[in-house]
Amino acid sequence: MINLNKILVPLDFSQVSMHAFKYAVKLAAKTGASIELLHVVETYKMNVDILDIEDIDDLIEKKAKDKMVEVVNEQNLPSDIDIN
Secondary structure, X not given: OOOOOEEEEEOOOOHHHHHHHHHHHHHHHHHOOEEEEEOOOOOOOOOOOHHHHXXXXXXXXXXXXXXXXXXXXXXXXXXXXXXX
16 A cells, blocks of 8 residues: 555535545545645635734634534544644
């Protein structure tokens, strides 16, 4: 079998990406690889005060992190989530 160290899984919480994530969990269990989840959040800069934009960005990041924690916990996996 292929020697895997890390498996990168793009995750947008769609049914297809959730299927890919679950497959990655099974593959990681067989190979001992770690799983890296990638979720990209596109923020839209609107005509609002700069403080409002920062608040919106913070809210979007928090919701994404909460959803990723939920997804990882459903699979009973250890998690170390870092949002950049």
